[in-house]
Amino acid sequence: MNKRQISAQDTKRKLVKAGLELLRENGFDAINVEDITKKAGVAKGTFYTYFKRKEDIVLDISRAPFNEIAAELEQMADMEITQKLAHYFRRFMECVESCGINVCRQWTKDVLDPANVPDNKDGQKWKYDVEMLGNILESAVLNGELKKNTPVELLTHIIISELYGMMTCWCMSDGKFEPLDWTDRFCNCQLEAILKSYIVIK
Secondary structure, eight states: OOHHHHHHHHHHHHHHHHHHHHHHHHOGGGOOHHHHHHHHTSOHHHHHHHOSSHHHHHHHHHHHHHHHHHHHHHTTTTSOHHHHHHHHHHHHHHHHHHHOHHHHHHHHHHHHOGGGSGGGTTOHHHHHHHHHHHHHHHHHHHTTSBOTTOOHHHHHHHHHHHHHHHHHHHHHTTTOSOHHHHHHHHIIIIIHHHHGGGBOOO
8 A cells, every 4th residue: 555545544534533523422414524624634625535425424434343343253253153243233332332322313314214325325334234244144154053044134134123223222212222231131131042043052
């Protein structure tokens, strides 16, 4: 990577960081591109080198931490599938909470009506999360942790529905619902029950 590419990455990182901070503080509707570039310390036109509109920054914010989770899971090859999934769920919700309720509201809005984001008409955030979780379960089948007849697609959608439900409850309760607490409860009470008949006993 040359100096120009490194500089471009740094500038994009500044814009995303500034956007995240402003979204946390003020909410999506209260900020504009100029607010983001001013906070990032770059010219307004620079924003459009990396993003078409402010909605795109939310999509970028939603992806970055989940790349880290994917890398962590690769290092957990020796762990049981229930432990891997519990780690994924907890880290998923930690990312959601750390971004703040205003960002979560915008993610939820974009998932519920992806047409609001022109480049997200096919529900990129939803597809990304479903694919990531599906890959975890599929790998467990290939590795012999889950039986070959495991309904990966069904389980993926059941579990994603739980996670998205917790995000929605957090938004609807104006922060009173505790997603991390409920994530732990879900993992302790329901996760093993959902997977029990598919886990290969060694």
